[in-house]
Amino acid sequence: MRYLPHSKKNREAMLATIGVNSIDDLFAEIPESVRVTEGFGLPDHATELEVDRYFRSQSAKNLAASEAAFFVGGGAYRHHVPETVNHLIQRSEFLTAYTPYQPEISQGTLQALFEFQTQVAQLYDMEVANASMYDGSTGTGEAVLMAHRATKRRKAIVSGGVHPQYVEVIENLSDFGSHQVVKLPANPTGVEDIISQLDKETSCVVVQTPNFFGELSDFTKLAEAVHAVKALLIVVVTEVVSLGAVKAPGAMGADIVVGEGQSIGVGLNFGGPYVGLFATTKKLLRQMPGRVCGETVDADGKRGFVLTMSTREQHIRREKATSNICTNAGLCTLAFTIHMSLLGEVGLRKMAMASHNAAVVLAERLAKIDGVEVLNTSFFNEFTVRLTGKNANDIVNQLADDKILAGVPVSRLLPDAGHDELLLIAVTETNSDEDFDRLETALKGAVS
Amino acid sequence: MSADKMNNVGRPSTPNAVASNEAHPTFTGNKALQINEPLLYEVGTPEQTGVDIADPRKATSRLGDLARSEPIGLHGLSEPETMRHYVRLSQKNFAIDSGMYPLGSCTMKHNPRINEKVARLPGFADTHPLQPQHTVQGAFEVIETLADWLMKLTGTEAVAMSPKAGAHGELCGMMAIEAAHRAAGNAGKRTKVLIPESAHGTNPATAVFVGYQVQTIKTREDGTVDPQAIKEAMSDEVAAIMLTNPNTCGLFERDIMEIADIVHAGGAYFYCDGANFNAIMGRAKPGDLGVDAMHINLHKTFSTPHGGGGPGAGPVVLSKALAAFAPVPFAKRDGGNIEMVEHKEGTKSFGRMTAFHGQMGMNTRALSYILSHGQDGIRQAAEDCVLNANYIKASLKDVMSPAFEEQKEGFQRPAMHEALFHDGFLEGTGVSTLDFAKAMIDEGFHPMTMYFPLVVHGAMLIEPTESESKASLDQFIATMRDLTLSAKAGETERFLGAPFYAPMKRMDETLAARKPILKWVPAPQ
Numbered sequence: 001m002r003y004l005p006h007s008k009k010n011r012e013a014m015l016a017t018i019g020v021n022s023i024d025d026l027f028a029e030i031p032e033s034v035r036v037t038e039g040f041g042l043p044d045h046a047t048e049l050e051v052d053r054y055f056r057s058q059s060a061k062n063l064a065a066s067e068a069a070f071f072v073g074g075g076a077y078r079h080h081v082p083e084t085v086n087h088l089i090q091r092s093e094f095l096t097a098y099t100p101y102q103p104e105i106s107q108g109t110l111q112a113l114f115e116f117q118t119q120v121a122q123l124y125d126m127e128v129a130n131a132s133m134y135d136g137s138t139g140t141g142e143a144v145l146m147a148h149r150a151t152k153r154r155k156a157i158v159s160g161g162v163h164p165q166y167v168e169v170i171e172n173l174s175d176f177g178s179h180q181v182v183k184l185p186a187n188p189t190g191v192e193d194i195i196s197q198l199d200k201e202t203s204c205v206v207v208q209t210p211n212f213f214g215e216l217s218d219f220t221k222l223a224e225a226v227h228a229v230k231a232l233l234i235v236v237v238t239e240v241v242s243l244g245a246v247k248a249p250g251a252m253g254a255d256i257v258v259g260e261g262q263s264i265g266v267g268l269n270f271g272g273p274y275v276g277l278f279a280t281t282k283k284l285l286r287q288m289p290g291r292v293c294g295e296t297v298d299a300d301g302k303r304g305f306v307l308t309m310s311t312r313e314q315h316i317r318r319e320k321a322t323s324n325i326c327t328n329a330g331l332c333t334l335a336f337t338i339h340m341s342l343l344g345e346v347g348l349r350k351m352a353m354a355s356h357n358a359a360v361v362l363a364e365r366l367a368k369i370d371g372v373e374v375l376n377t378s379f380f381n382e383f384t385v386r387l388t389g390k391n392a393n394d395i396v397n398q399l400a401d402d403k404i405l406a407g408v409p410v411s412r413l414l415p416d417a418g419h420d421e422l423l424l425i426a427v428t429e430t431n432s433d434e435d436f437d438r439l440e441t442a443l444k445g446a447v448s
Numbered sequence: 449m450s451a452d453k454m455n456n457v458g459r460p461s462t463p464n465a466v467a468s469n470e471a472h473p474t475f476t477g478n479k480a481l482q483i484n485e486p487l488l489y490e491v492g493t494p495e496q497t498g499v500d501i502a503d504p505r506k507a508t509s510r511l512g513d514l515a516r517s518e519p520i521g522l523h524g525l526s527e528p529e530t531m532r533h534y535v536r537l538s539q540k541n542f543a544i545d546s547g548m549y550p551l552g553s554c555t556m557k558h559n560p561r562i563n564e565k566v567a568r569l570p571g572f573a574d575t576h577p578l579q580p581q582h583t584v585q586g587a588f589e590v591i592e593t594l595a596d597w598l599m600k601l602t603g604t605e606a607v608a609m610s611p612k613a614g615a616h617g618e619l620c621g622m623m624a625i626e627a628a629h630r631a632a633g634n635a636g637k638r639t640k641v642l643i644p645e646s647a648h649g650t651n652p653a654t655a656v657f658v659g660y661q662v663q664t665i666k667t668r669e670d671g672t673v674d675p676q677a678i679k680e681a682m683s684d685e686v687a688a689i690m691l692t693n694p695n696t697c698g699l700f701e702r703d704i705m706e707i708a709d710i711v712h713a714g715g716a717y718f719y720c721d722g723a724n725f726n727a728i729m730g731r732a733k734p735g736d737l738g739v740d741a742m743h744i745n746l747h748k749t750f751s752t753p754h755g756g757g758g759p760g761a762g763p764v765v766l767s768k769a770l771a772a773f774a775p776v777p778f779a780k781r782d783g784g785n786i787e788m789v790e791h792k793e794g795t796k797s798f799g800r801m802t803a804f805h806g807q808m809g810m811n812t813r814a815l816s817y818i819l820s821h822g823q824d825g826i827r828q829a830a831e832d833c834v835l836n837a838n839y840i841k842a843s844l845k846d847v848m849s850p851a852f853e854e855q856k857e858g859f860q861r862p863a864m865h866e867a868l869f870h871d872g873f874l875e876g877t878g879v880s881t882l883d884f885a886k887a888m889i890d891e892g893f894h895p896m897t898m899y900f901p902l903v904v905h906g907a908m909l910i911e912p913t914e915s916e917s918k919a920s921l922d923q924f925i926a927t928m929r930d931l932t933l934s935a936k937a938g939e940t941e942r943f944l945g946a947p948f949y950a951p952m953k954r955m956d957e958t959l960a961a962r963k964p965i966l967k968w969v970p971a972p973q
Contacts, residue, residue: 001825003558004832005917014835014918018842023831026838026862027731029700034736036827040600045822048562054819055812059571061586063579072576075803082499084527086568089755092545093538096559099757100541101551103957104950105889108541109756112534115488118967122521128966134612134759137803145657165803172775172799176623176658216514247514270587271577271804272612273759285964291757296960299945299953308960314615314653315900319662324653326615327747331755338534341488344524347497350504357507364507378512400580408578415791429501 069435073426074408110305113293125250126279133276136260147204161211190215214382223253244352265335275332289323354429371447492523552897552909555748563813577804588786603733606771610806617743617762627773627798638687671697692721698866708738727865730827750814761810832914841867871906886946
C-alpha cells in the first residue's frame with residue numbers, strides 16, 4: 001500500500017522493541033467476541049489509476065455547470081475563481097497544516113485569518129468578525145443562539161425572506177434548545193410586518209438581503225424598532241458579492257451579520273465545503289461563537305498573530321462555552337481571502353456590477369415573454385419569475401435535458417406554500433449572451 | 449584566492465575561510481528564506497486589482513436606493529504580488545508535508561494528492577446542490593458508496609452524511625438520541641448526559657446545545673471508565689452517555705460492552721465520539737460494541753486535509769434504533785436511481801442540520817482515500833498507527849513518564865494510536881510541558897498535543913499516525929530522549945526561551961486576549 005512506509009522487517013523489529021510477539025497483542029484489549037478477523041466484503045486496495053478512473057466515471061454522470069447554461073442560485077452562486085487561488089490553497093504548508101495551536105510555526109495561517117477577519121468586517125461594515133463558521137446556514141443558527149445568550153430571552157422572529165433551509169436550521173436548533181421561533185410566511189414581494197410582532201420576549205429578528213427571492217431591503221427603520229425593545233437585529237447575506245454593490249448591513253444598524261462566503265474563492269462544490277462569515281459589534285464580542293485570531297507580539301516585540309479569546313470556546317469552557325464549534329472553515333477562509341485580495345475593492349465592485357447588470361439585462365428580456373412575469377421591484381443578481389399556469393419544477397427538469405439549468409424552483413424548498421409557478425433565476429459575470437439566448441428561447445417554448 | 453578554487457570565469461567555487469557562524473543583523477531584517485511579510489493592507493492598496501473582469505453590460509440599476517456609496521476599505525494586489533504575498537506566508541507554516549506532526553487526537557496523517565485531484569473534477573466541484581437531482585446522480589453515487597463503507601466498517605445500519613465537522617456530527621447524534629426519546633413518549637424526562645472527565649470539550653458543549661445537563665464521570669486510575677461508576681450514575685433521567693473510544697488517553701475502553709449494556713438497560717443511548725476511530729478501523733466495529741451513534745471525522749481518519757483548521761466533515765453512523773431519526777437530506781435508492789429526500793414531512797427525521805447536502809468536497813476525498821486503501825489497507829493502517837504509538841511509548845518510557853503506568857520492566861498494557869505522558873519526568877527541572885514543546889519546534893518537529901486530556905498533569909499526547917517511517921520515528925525518539933536528558937541535566941535555557949529558530953519567538957497570548965485587536969485598521973491621519 002503506497003501510503004504505508006513500513007517494511008515487514010521494520011514491523012517485526014518494532015514489535016520486538018515493544019516486547020510483543022505479534023500485532024494482535026496490541027489489540028488484545030478489544031473483547032474477543034467482537035474482534036474482526038475477516039474482511040468486510042469490500043474491495044482491497046486500488047491503484048491510483050483505478051481510483052482516478054472511478055471518480056472520472058462518476059463525475060461524468062453529472063451535468064457540470066461549465067457544460068450548461070447555468071442560472072442556479074438560491075444561496076450558492078457560481079462566480080469565476082482565479083487559478084491563483086486554487087494553486088495557493090494547495091501549497092503543502094497551508095493544505096496540510098492544522099489549527100494554528102503553535103503560533104510560532106503557524107504565522108501563515110494566522111496572518112491570513114487576520115486578513116480574512118478584516119475583509120469580513122469591512123464587507124459587512126461591522127466592528128469585529130470571527131475566523132469563520134462551517135457555512136452560512138449553521139452560522140445563522142449560531143447567531144440566533146448568541147442573541148438568546150446576550151439578551152437572556154428565547155424568542156426569535158424570522159422573516160419570510162430568509163432562505164428556507166436556513167430557517168429549518170434555526171428551527172431545528174431551537175426545537176432542541178426549547179427556544180421559540182416565530183416564522184413569518186414566505187413572500188416574494190418582501191413586504192411583511194415584523195415590527196408589530198416585536199415584544200419584550202423578543203431576543204432577535206432575523207432578516208435577509210438580498211432575500212431568498214432576490215429582493216433588496218433597507219433595515220434601518222427595522223433596526224431602530226428592534227433596538228427599542230432591546231432585541232438584536234441579525235442580518236443574513238447569502239450572496240457576499242452583493243456587498244460590492246449594495247449598502248452593508250452594518251450601515252443599517254445590524255447587531256450580528258452572518259452569511260455565506262462561497263461565492264468568493266470557494267466555488268459550488270455541490271453544497272460544501274463552504275465558508276460561514278460572522279460579524280458583530282465590540283459590545284457583543286464575548287458572546288460570539290467560533291475561533292478568533294488576534295494581534296500580539298513575540299518575546300522580541302515583533303508583531304504576530306495568535307488564536308485568542310479562547311475562554312469562550314469549548315476546549316476551555318466545556319459545557320459553558322458559547323458554542324460546541326471546534327473547527328472553522330480553514331482552507332475555505334484562505335481561498336476567500338486570496339480571491340478577495342486579488343479582487344480588491346476595485347475588482348469586487350466591478351464583479352458585483354457585472355453580475356447585477358447581467359441580471360438586469362436578462363430580467364428585462366424574460367419579462368417580455370408572454371406568461372413570464374418578473375416579481376421583484378429591486379434585486380442584485382437573482383430575481384423571481386412567475387411562469388403563469390406552469391409548474392416551474394417540471395420546466396426546470398425538462399430544460400436540464402437540453403443542458404440549461406434554468407434556476408431553482410421555489411417549490412423545491414417551499415413545497416407547501418403554493419409557489420409552484422415561481423422560479424429563482426441567478427445571474428453572474430460568468431453568464432454569456434449565448435446562455436441568455438438559450439434560456440430565453442427555451443422558456444418561450446416552455447410557457448407557450 | 450588561489451586559482452584552483454576559481455572556475456574559468458572567476459567564480460569562487462569553495463566557501464571563503466571566514467568564521468561563518470557569526471550571525472550579523474541583515475539590512476532588511478530578513479534571514480534568507482525567512483522573509484518578513486507585512487499585512488495585505490500594508491502591501492496592497494484600495495486602487496490595485498489582480499483580476500481582469502469584462503466591462504459590465506449596459507443596464508439601468510435595479511438596486512433601488514441601496515447602492516453602496518461609501519468606500520468598503522478593501523485592499524487589492526496584482527496577481528504576481530498576490531502570489532508572492534501568500535507564498536511567503538505559507539513559508540511560515542509547519543505542515544505534515546514538511547515534518548512529523550504528532551498532534552494527539554488530531555490524526556495528522558499523509559494527505560494524498562489524488563484526493564485533491566478527484567475532488568476538483570467538474571462533476572463534483574462545479575455542480576450546484578439545487579440543480580435537478582437527475583443531473584447529479586454520480587455525486588449521489590459517491591455519497592452512497594462512502595456511506596456504505598462507513599456503515600460496513602462500523603457495523604451500523606444508517607449514516608447521516610450532512611454534518612459539517614466532528615462537533616456538528618456530535619450535535620447530529622445527540623439530536624437523533626433526543627428525537628428517539630421524544631418518539632418514545634419521554635419528552636422532557638431524560639435530561640442528563642453522562643460524560644467522562646477525559647472527554648473532548650466538544651462533548652459537554654454539544655450536550656448543552658441539545659438542552660441536556662452534563663454529569664461528569666470520574667476517570668479511574670488506569671485512564672478508563674469504570675462500569676461501576678456508570679451503574680451508579682444511571683437513572684431514568686439519563687438520556688445518553690458520550691464516550692470516546694479509543695479514549696482521549698489513547699486507551700481502548702476495555703469495559704465498553706459492559707458499559708453499553710448498563711446504558712441500554714437503563715433506557716439510555718450510547719453516543720461514541722469517533723475522533724479516534726483510526727486506531728480500530730478494520731479490527732473492531734463500533735456497532736458490535738453497542739454504540740448507537742458515532743461521528744467519524746473524515747479529515748482525521750480518512751485524510752481529507754486539515755487545511756489549517758478545516759473544513760472538516762462529520763458523518764454520523766446510527767444504530768437501528770436511531771436510524772429513522774436521521775436528519776434530512778438522506779438518500780433513498782430506487783433501482784438505479786438515487787433520490788435525496790430533502791424535507792422531513794412524512795418521515796421521522798428530526799430535521800435539518802445545514803443547508804444543502806453536506807461536505808461533498810470532503811466526501812470525494814475520503815472515498816478516494818478509502819478506495820486507495822481498500823479493506824486490507826485500512827486494517828493495515830490501523831495496525832501501523834497502533835504499532836507506531838506503542839513503539840514510541842516503549843522507546844521513551846525509561847526517560848519520560850508514561851501516564852497510568854508505573855515504570856516497570858517489560859511490556860504492560862498496549863496503547864492504541866497515541867502515547868500519553870505526564871510531566872513527572874520534568875519535575876524539579878524548571879521546564880514545563882509548554883517549554884518542552886517549544887524546544888521541539890527548534891528541533892524541527894511540530895509539538896504533540898499539550899495539557900489534554902485534562903485528567904493527566906502536564907499531558908503530552910503523541911499521535912504519530914501510520915504515515916511515519918521507522919527512520920522518522922527513530923529520529924523523533926532520539927530527539928525526545930535528548931531533550932529529556934537535557935532538561936534533567938539543567939540546561940533550562942534551551943527550553944525557557946524556545947523557540948529560537950522559528951519565524952517568531954514565543955508569542956504573548958495573554959496580551960492578545962487582554963487587548964483584543966481582531967482586524968487591521970488604517971493608521972490615524
